[in-house]
Amino acid sequence: MSRLLYRLGRAAALRPWRMIIVWLVAVGALFGLAGAFGGATHDNYRLSGSGAQRASDLLADHFPALSGADARVVVRNPAGRVDQDRLAAVGAKLRELPHVAAVDPAPPGKGGATGLLTVRYDVPVTELAPKASLDRLEGATAELRAAGYQVEFGGQLAENVGAPGGIGEGVGVVAALVVLFLAFGSVVAAGLPLAVALAGLGAGVSGITLLAAATDIATTAPTLAVMVGLGVGIDYALFILTRHREGLAEGLPVPEAAGRATATAGMSVLFAGFTVLLALCGLLLSGVPVFMTMGFATGLVVAATVLSALTLLPAVLGLAGRRVLRRRDRAAGAVVHTDAPLVRRWAGHVGRHPWAWLLVSLVVLLTLAAPAAGMRTWPSDASSEPTSNTVRRSYDLLADGYGPGANGPLLVAVDLRKVDRAQLPAIRDRIARTDGVVDVAPPQMSPDGAAAVLVATPAYGPQDERGPGVVDRLRAHALPDGAEITGLTAIYVDLNRRLDDRLWPVIGLVVATSFVMLLLVFRSLVAPLKAAAMNLLSIGAAYGVLVAVFQWGWGSALLGLPHSVPVSSFITLLMFVVLFGVSMDYEVFLLSRVREDWLRTGDARGSVGSGLAATGRVISSAALIMVAVFAGFASDPSLVIKQMGVGLAVAVALDATLVRLVLVPAAMALLGRANWWLPGPLARVLPEFDPHGAAAEEPERTPVPA
Incomplete structure (x- = not known):
């Protein structure tokens, strides 16, 4: 393998433009394909076999209005009670928006100062263009703001509107340039690892976008992949560049130094990248689709950065020549210290x-x-957002007006093919008597009469440590066979335990x-x-x-x-x-x-x-x-x-x-x-590997100025 890498690196350095053009064409083609055929990211938290998943599947099959995305419009009148007629007029406007299947008003909150409209869509959030849909909600509620009301938005739609990104990437790139320049004392040497890493990053991220068209890719997967890919990509290029500079210091011609560096440090890069990929494969055992896609996405970017370090870097090293050394180290007779x-x-x-x-x-x-x-582990929710975010403000308004449990209602799905409809009042009573439940709405029947749903409001918010206990008590003592719980808190309980x-x-x-x-x-x-x-x-x-x-x-x-x-x-x-x-x-x-x-x-x-x-x-x-x-x-x-x-x-x-x-x-x-x-x-019995490149061809050393 080291002999192959040696030949690859030396050939790329001898004819650099060939490899550079190949990479430019490949990255450009991937960008074009991603723009034309790429898909959108989507979190798939499906937990096959869990109670929350069974309840969610039952609701999706028999309650079409509950199968799409939702948004919460929370209204607060700082001067007194919310005008219910004005709120109803806004609800009528919301019903006219694209893909809105229903708008469900809630009773007035504490003191009548808080109102809630739940907007239900007939498509999942990935088909809504969340930012544009949120803008439509703001437009439909503009008259409430004009009347002095505070209007905030929560639910799936608002939570899927991402904040502008790029800060982390920008900080990383600038910091990398500074460190590389201080380490090498050459603008060329500082820029090469970064350029090579960004080429691999561009190819990998385009691949993620194309992959999203075929399967669900977690919304945080591209950011995680960029974070890891940028770090390891610069590092991989840095290790090969350092070995290349050592070769130049020893008097090797540029192509020989590039070939030798690729055969030695490149072999270590190959094994290191493969080790990262093996570690990411561990996510397959999680059993959670969102984790699996994070592994696929990050692995794709890591593989692309390894490839760019082994192929593109030797080419640009050949093009740069001895300019990767400090200016004083290029002078005739200069001694270059690499130790x-x-x-x-x-x-x-x-x-x-x-x-x-x-x-x-x-x-x-x-x-x-x-x-x-x-350590206490628990999925994050809107209460973890900064107060500058409308999702966090809607969470606080809802908790203040309706109680903390209003942010994480429990949906009890009852399969009426297994449970007699006459048992529904008794089920509701048992739920209401459960410690930690403050309210239970009357059961709602599905259009086909095959299922029912009861909405229970717990006393605690989704992140409260006492929330899982409420779910456990309901499952153990209040629900018969054929009934299960879903909702944010129940999903969190099942997800957390699955991951543990x-x-x-x-x-x-x-x-x-x-x-x-x-x-x-x-x-x-x-x-x-x-x-x-x-x-x-x-x-x-x-x-x-x-x-x-x-x-x-x-x-x-x-x-x-x-x-x-x-x-x-x-x-x-x-x-x-x-x-x-x-x-x-x-x-x-x-x-x-x-x-x-x-x-x-x-x-x-x-x-x-x-x-x-x-x-x-x-x-x-x-x-x-x-x-x-x-x-x-x-x-x-x-x-x-x-x-x-x-x-x-x-x-x-x-x-x-x-x-x-x-x-x-x-x-x-x-x-x-x-x-x-x-x-x-x-x-x-162990096979022989050569991680040091000893099998590479002995370079032809020709006297050159140091």
Whole structure:
């Protein structure tokens, strides 16, 4: 494989415009196809086999008005009671809007100062163009605002109107340029990794848009894919560029240096990217379609960035020539230093006092991870939005006028083919007597008479810790066979429990596949075990920081949140697979250089210092870029993306500093030659891989000015 990569890189550098034109045509074609045939994103939270899903299916089959999207128009009169005639006139206007199937008015709220109109559509939210539909709602209610009323909007329609994006991407790009320029001292060298990563990103995101035309893609999937793809894409290009500069410093011609870099660092990039893809495959075990599509989308972008690093980067390196070096390093007779003496001395210091540094780093990581023991996971809702958002304001108005449970009513679906209609009054009474239920509306019959629905209002909002108990009590004591509960809170209960049940199988699969991958690459039992343990430590520390920042509220105000919030149910599983894959990237790059030196010298402790010296600067630069990219996404309005950005930034920062610069050299110094231990029988059956590019053709070194 390394020989193939060598030839690919050298050929691309020799004839750069061929590869560049191929990429321009490919990305342009994908953009055009995505614009012409791409689909829209849509969250599919279908939980096959869950009680909430059975109830939702029954309602969709027998209550057509409940099968489409909905919007809530919440009206507040600050000066007194809401004029019901004026509200009815607005309701009539709303019924005339496109795709509106019904408008259901609610009784006046507390003191008559709050009114509610529920708008039901005959199509799902993905077919409505939410922003345009919300503008129509604002137009239809303009006379209420003119009369001095406060009008806010909630429900599916308003919650699917995305805030303007691009801030996270912009912060990441600017930060990457600054770090790359400081690291390389060359505008050309700073721009190349970014340009190559953006090319892969463009191809991958276009692929996501095309994929959305064929299947449901989660609304947060493209943002997550861009966040991860931008970080790893720049890093992959950075590692190959660094190796290329080392080749130029050794006197290699540009095509030879590009070929050699592709064969060595490119092989590590290939294995690192494959490790990320393997980790993302763990999302298939979640059993939740929205998670699966997040894995597909992110994997598509990661694969595209790997491809751009291995094919497009050598071409632009050939085009750039020696301009990737600093101006002073291009002068005749200049000596180019690629080593990091400070890192080498630090590794030696840690190696001389391994137990002390091992214990210090473990104490710090375990202290940071400690808050994770009290983590509460729960999906986010409108109460987590900033008060500048109409969805949040409608949530507050509704809670104030109708009680907190009005934001998460429970829909009890009764299959009248299994339950006698005469039992409906008794069912309603049992629901009303259940602790935590404040009101139950009379049963409504479906048009075909095959089903009924009762709307129960709980005493608690969807994020309240007492909400799941109400759902459990209703299911256990109030409902007969043939009746089930759905609604926001019930769906959250089932989703949260499904994700909790699948977390450990996903962790097991990701750790096991990564272990096998590193076992094959480095032919060692100890190195993969050590890598897995250290990755788990850094991920645990990131979980602990998330709890402190979001659940304890230590950083809520800085992140634009109105109050402390639970850690999103999506985060534990999603962040684990992404972080484990990304952390393995650094492990592959570091261990590749350490093992390369170990095979050459046989010095177990010295090879750790040499590997860190060779990779310390580039890993630090790559980590700084990735931290900046991830931290930039902490400004995203989506709570899931915000928490992912903070968690990933913290984990990568810890991984590149405390883990790679302290824990790894300390542990490897203690293990010595045992780092590379592999039982003889296993060594004989394992296939031979060459992650160091030793099989690449020996480059022809010709004297050139340094």
